[in-house]
Amino acid sequence: MYSKSCATPISSFSPPLNGKSKRIGYHLSSTTTRGLLDHAVAMLKTWLSELFLHPYPIDTKKLMLARQTGLSMTQVSNWFINVRVRLWKPIVEEMHILELRQA
Numbered sequence: 001m002y003s004k005s006c007a008t009p010i011s012s013f014s015p016p017l018n019g020k021s022k023r024i025g026y027h028l029s030s031t032t033t034r035g036l037l038d039h040a041v042a043m044l045k046t047w048l049s050e051l052f053l054h055p056y057p058i059d060t061k062k063l064m065l066a067r068q069t070g071l072s073m074t075q076v077s078n079w080f081i082n083v084r085v086r087l088w089k090p091i092v093e094e095m096h097i098l099e100l101r102q103a
Contacts, residue, residue: 040069
């Protein structure tokens, strides 16, 4: 797919860090830098914060989250996989290190 303003393929376009595009004909302001809708990410983060100690939703919860956010089950599953690796695991490891130091 090509943009309306130039012959550059859209797949090679990297959105700016704030997730908003200045490109004519393409409106990305409601998406994050990775392409998920802001409200969908907010809902997933809320669920994660409420169940921080066990961030492994079962399939029925993933289906419910997918319906609420407008994402696919695969997108929800991938979001949780990524957030556990990038955010959750480092926080838990840091908490464990702090506990060992206090003991």
